[in-house]
Amino acid sequence: MTGAGGNPAPSLPGRFGPSFDVRTVVVEPGGSRVYDEAEWRGAIVLLERGRIELVCSDGGRRAFGRGDVLWLEGLPVRALHNPGREPAVLLAISRRPARR
Template sequence: MDGADGPDRAQGAEPVSFLGAPSPAGFQVRLVILEPGDSLGCRAGDWLATLIVVERGELDVECDSGTHARFGEGAVLTFAGVPVSRLHSVGDVPLVLSALSRVPG
């Protein structure tokens, strides 16, 4: 549940972020930046085995069924088993997602 200052967290806990830190061995971080109002189409497997953090902005996730869900800064997501069709930047600032996944190979 969200409080007045954003998502509930343990007192003093820092939000999760993959920015500004080296990736663990065997992993890579990629950034996805969408300007307000922009969207990105997704195919099955695009986000397979990926941990995603909303670093900045507001994300609207659209599923194949047409269902939508919104996530704000600090949200940590995985799309495992979720048929995502599009990602939308719905805030007033650019959406910045960081995505941690294993290095292919």
């Protein structure tokens, strides 16, 4: 698995097994990603590396760092911004649909 820009994905995803999907999202230094609630639906998000600020709809910001766990569904957020000097790597971990 590779992350954005062809960078190797972190080693953590393999630890979850076949019942989970793990998606890597990278926000480059100084970059922002428009918030799309559907992108984060049903996922627990681990900030594996770097820093992220959630830019709220009211203009406020909430900062998070390496090791923080987030739930990004249903929030009044406009964007995810990386104020740091290194890429921010987020792992979105969600259950795979049950097989019948």
